[in-house]
Amino acid sequence: MAEQKMLKFVNVDRDMPEKRVPNLRTSDFDEIYQQFAAEKAAEQSSRCSQCGVPFCQDHCPLHNNIPDWLKLTAEGRLQEAYEVSQATNQFPEICGRICPQDRLCEGNCVIEQSGHGTVTIGAVEKYITDTAWEQGWVQPIKPFAERTESVGIIGAGPAGLAAADVLRRAGVQVTIYDRYDRAGGLLTYGIPGFKLEKEVVERRNGQLAEGGVTFKLDCNVGEDISFAELRKTHDAVLIGTGVYKSRDLGGPGAGLNGIVKAIDYLTASNRQNFGDTVPEIDSGELWAEGKNVVVIGGGDTAMDCVRTAIRQGATSVKCLYRRDRQNMPGSLRETANAEEEGVEFVWLSAPKGFAGDDKVTGVYVQQMRLGAPDVTGRQAPEEIPGAEYLEKADLVIKALGFEPEELPTLWDTPELEVTRWGTVKADFVSKRTALEGVYAAGDIVRGASLVVWAIADGRDAAGSILADLNAKSAIAAE
Numbered sequence: 502m503a504e505q506k507m508l509k510f511v512n513v514d515r516d517m518p519e520k521r522v523p524n525l526r527t528s529d530f531d532e533i534y535q536q537f538a539a540e541k542a543a544e545q546s547s548r549c550s551q552c553g554v555p556f557c558q559d560h561c562p563l564h565n566n567i568p569d570w571l572k573l574t575a576e577g578r579l580q581e582a583y584e585v586s587q588a589t590n591q592f593p594e595i596c597g598r599i600c601p602q603d604r605l606c607e608g609n610c611v612i613e614q615s616g617h618g619t620v621t622i623g624a625v626e627k628y629i630t631d632t633a634w635e636q637g638w639v640q641p642i643k644p645f646a647e648r649t650e651s652v653g654i655i656g657a658g659p660a661g662l663a664a665a666d667v668l669r670r671a672g673v674q675v676t677i678y679d680r681y682d683r684a685g686g687l688l689t690y691g692i693p694g695f696k697l698e699k700e701v702v703e704r705r706n707g708q709l710a711e712g713g714v715t716f717k718l719d720c721n722v723g724e725d726i727s728f729a730e731l732r733k734t735h736d737a738v739l740i741g742t743g744v745y746k747s748r749d750l751g752g753p754g755a756g757l758n759g760i761v762k763a764i765d766y767l768t769a770s771n772r773q774n775f776g777d778t779v780p781e782i783d784s785g786e787l788w789a790e791g792k793n794v795v796v797i798g799g800g801d802t803a804m805d806c807v808r809t810a811i812r813q814g815a816t817s818v819k820c821l822y823r824r825d826r827q828n829m830p831g832s833l834r835e836t837a838n839a840e841e842e843g844v845e846f847v848w849l850s851a852p853k854g855f856a857g858d859d860k861v862t863g864v865y866v867q868q869m870r871l872g873a874p875d876v877t878g879r880q881a882p883e884e885i886p887g888a889e890y891l892e893k894a895d896l897v898i899k900a901l902g903f904e905p906e907e908l909p910t911l912w913d914t915p916e917l918e919v920t921r922w923g924t925v926k927a928d929f930v931s932k933r934t935a936l937e938g939v940y941a942a943g944d945i946v947r948g949a950s951l952v953v954w955a956i957a958d959g960r961d962a963a964g965s966i967l968a969d970l971n972a973k974s975a976i977a978a979e
C-alpha cells in the first residue's frame with residue numbers, strides 16, 4: 502500500500518513525442534473547446550434569453566445557477582461568474598468538458614427548444630473555470646477550523662473526490678483509499694484523454710492533496726485493508742467504488758484471443774498516455790493499429806473505444822449495436838463525432854459467435870429488427886431468421902456495460918445491504934446505508950451513470966455526514 506504517493510503526470514505530447522498517438526481529425530470534440538475563446542463565451546452567454554423558466558438549471562443534476570453565470574459572463578464579469586459556478590459544482594471544468602449536455606442542460610435550453618440552437622452552456626462553464634485556474638482565482642482548500650473527526654472514503658472517483666472536497670473545507674480529516682495507483686477513478690483511467698485532458702483531473706487531485714486530503718493509493722479495500730478496519734478507524738465511511746464488473750458475451754468462440762473488455766482497452770490506452778509501460782500494448786494485444794476492429798455496444802463506453810481505435814491507426818472500425826440510432830444509449834453528439842472520424846455503425850446487429858482457431862478472425866453477426874415495446878416502452882430487438890453474416894475482425898472490444906462487484910462478499914460484510922442489481926442500498930437523498938456511519942454515493946448506488954451525478958451524490962453524502970457528525974458532537978457536549 503503506498504501512502505501519499507506522489508501524483509505523477511507525463512504529458513505524452515510534450516515529454517514523449519515518440520509515443521504520441523496522432524490526432525487525426527480537426528473537428529475533434531476537445532479541439533472545438535480549445536478554440537473556444539473569450540469572445541465566443543461572451544457571445545454565447547449573451548444569447549441566453551434569461552427566460553425565467555430555467556429548464557436548463559432544472560435538468561442539471563447539480564442545479565447549477567446557469568442563467569446567473571451566463572449573464573455575468575456576457576457582462577465580462579468572469580470572476581463573479583466563476584464564484585457562482587463553483588458554488589454548486591466541485592469540478593465545473595470537468596463537467597463542462599464531458600457532461601452529455603444534449604441530454605441535460607443544453608437539451609432543455611428554451612432557445613434550443615424554439616429551434617434556434619442551444620446556448621453552449623457546457624463550453625461556457627469550462628471556459629469560466631479554465632480562466633479561473635489561469636488567473637489564480639481558484640482558492641486552495643483552507644478550512645476555517647480543524648475538526649478532530651475523520652472520514653474514510655473508498656474510491657477516488659468523482660463521487661469520492663467531491664465528498665472529500667466538501668468535508669475537507671469543513672475541517673474534517675479525510676483519507677481516500679483507492680486500489681488504483683492514481684486518483685480520479687474513471688476520470689483518470691476510463692474516459693480518454695481526447696475528451697478529458699488528464700492534467701485537468703490531476704490539477705484537482707493536487708488541490709485536494711495540498712488541502713490536506715490523504716490519498717492511500719494502491720490500496721484495495723477488502724484485500725490490503727478490511728472494511729471492518731476502516732469502520733473502526735474512521736467516524737464515518739463513504740463507499741464510492743463505482744461499478745467495474747464488465748457484462749460479458751457468450752456464444753461459440755467467445756474465449757478466443759483478441760476479444761477484450763472495453764475497460765481493459767481504455768485503461769491501457771490511458772496508461773500509455775501517462776507514459777507508463779503497458780505490456781499489453783507493447784505485445785499488440787490491446788492496440789488497434791493495422792487491425793479491423795469491431796466494437797460491440799451502443800453506449801458512451803463503446804464511443805470511447807471506437808474513437809480510441811481510430812486514433813491508434815486501426816484499418817477499419819465498426820460498431821455493432823442491436824437497436825437503431827434513435828434507440829442507442831450513447832450521446833448522439835459522440836456518435837456524430839465518431840462517424841465523422843471514420844467509424845462505421847452497423848445498426849440492428851448483434852454478435853452470435855466468433856470465428857478463429859486461437860485468435861479471433863471474425864464476428865458472426867445476426868441482423869435484428871425492432872419488435873413490440875417491452876415493459877420499459879422501448880421496442881425490443883428480435884432476430885431476423887436466417888439473416889446472418891461474417892464480419893472480419895482482428896480485435897473485438899466488448900462494451901456492453903458494467904455491473905457492481907459483490908461488495909458484501911468481497912468485504913466479508915453480509916450486513917451491507919444491496920439491491921437485486923448488486924448496487925449498494927442507500928437512501929436516495931441522504932446517501933445513508935443501513936449500517937451506522939456508512940454512506941454510499943455515485944455509480945455503486947445508481948449503477949453506471951454520469952460524472953455529474955457522482956459529484957451531486959458525493960456532495961449530498963458529505964452534507965449528511967457533516968450533519969450526523971454535528972449531531973453526535975452536540976450530544977457529546979451535553
Ligand SMILES: Cc1cc2nc3c(=O)[nH]c(=O)nc-3n(C[C@H](O)[C@H](O)[C@H](O)COP(=O)(O)OP(=O)(O)OC[C@H]3O[C@@H](n4cnc5c(N)ncnc54)[C@H](O)[C@@H]3O)c2cc1C
Pocket residue numbers: 599600601655656657658659660661678679680681685686687688691692693696720721722723741742743744767801802805942943944945949950951952953955
Ligand atoms: C469509458 C467510460 C466513459 C465514460 N464517459 C463519460 C462521459 O463522457 N461523461 C460522463 O458524465 N460520464 C461518463 N462515464 C461515466 C462516469 O465515468 C461514471 O459515472 C463516474 O466516474 C462514476 O463515478 P464514481 O465516483 O461513482 O466511480 P468511479 O469513477 O468508477 O471511481 C470509483 C473508484 O473506486 C475505486 N475502487 C473500487 N473498488 C475499490 C476497492 N475495493 N478498494 C479501493 N478502491 C476501490 C476504483 O479504483 C475507482 O478509482 C464514462 C464511463 C466509462 C466507463
Ligand code: SF4
Pocket residue numbers: 560561562563564565567590596597600602605606607622623626953
Ligand atoms: S454540470 Fe453538466 S448538466 Fe450541469 S450545467 Fe454543467 S454541463 Fe450542464
